[in-house]
Amino acid sequence: MTRVRFAQQLDALNDATVILGEQAATAVRQAIQAFTLFDTALAARVVDEDLGINRMEHQILDSAALLLTLQAPVASDLRRILGVSRVASDFERIADHARDIARATLRLAAPPSVGSQGDLDLLISQASVMLRDGLRCYAENDPILARAVCKVDDGVDQAYAALFRDLLGLMVEDSTTIARATYTMFVAHDIERIADHITNVAETVIYVTTGETVELN
Template identity: 40%
Template sequence: MVTRQSYDQELEALRQELLRMGNAVAMAIEDAVQSLAKQDVNLARKVIEGDDIIDKMEVDIEDKCMVLIARQQPLARDLRIISTGLKITTDLERIGDHAYDIANVTLRLAHQPLIKPLVDIPRMAGMAQKMLHNALEAYFKLDITLAEQVCLADDEVDNLYQQIFRELLTYMMEDPRTISQATQLIFVGRYLERIADHATNIAEWVIYLVTGQRLRKK
């Protein structure tokens, strides 16, 4: 029979694996946006190739969660720890997918001069990355206050996305030759907005882990 100490060690190992996955995803976002801003094809390909590693992390964590549930039949808080791990892993994997999507935009635009210097998109990426960092720190420290701050920050990202959308739409209306590239950049803004949404989801799962209550974003 597995002792409580051994079980707690397995739960802690699960938490550490989630944090490693979170760090890998955060690096993928950073590299993807940098690849776009610098039109760095090699960096974009690095992000694309790294997506398989992130996917494998998700599968490994899911397997460990299933084994813990099957072997231990956890109740109450222990079950919340495992189920929250499953949910957070899904959000991290989807964030990784969006980094992959941004890297693919880099490849599509690699041989085109940018219609404008990228300022707001890297700024938006920085905001989304900070949200992810804070959500993961909230998870590590079980910090509800920090998790709530992540949820509140999502509105700022949404507002910046709308600003980027309107600016790029103006470019498209003034010069139809910019439509193709501007559309791709709007996609990037949308990917970053979704990354922020997933960071918010993680923060909400932290609140659930600590309190047992689900906070739904309005």
């Protein structure tokens, strides 16, 4: 090993990106919890903490640009740094969606329960599996897990479509549900987008580990 310092810098950059991913995942968990339990204090905290996540993403992108400039990396080193840049942006966007879920909670005047709880629960549970395994496949450089993660996204899309239909029907039947159902729809959309970003993360893991560019969404 001749580039010891560079290897350490790469590891540090990677570790920071994993931490960013964990923070984004925590924000998502807390935002969904705040929404389903109508916990406005927790929602407010998720909104506040998003700034820190944005700052962390900027630091990671700056460090990645610096390593590209100063170390002129190639091959797997280059893919690793390109991967960090892409994944950091995806994690930051995931945290933004968590913040949006939290904001929707704060705008609700009453608890969001509007029926269709089964579909919402299914959407949340599938997206949570993707989030957990997406983070793991990135942290462990596991392209096989990455492919498995992307397969779950189809289930998320189906759950989202089913929930969407149910909420529309609900609003047509009972106009008093429109406000709550609309916010639930926004939240469901955010969750569906979070799953898409996890798919991006998994595709990046495949690129970083194999050099192959894939489209699994």
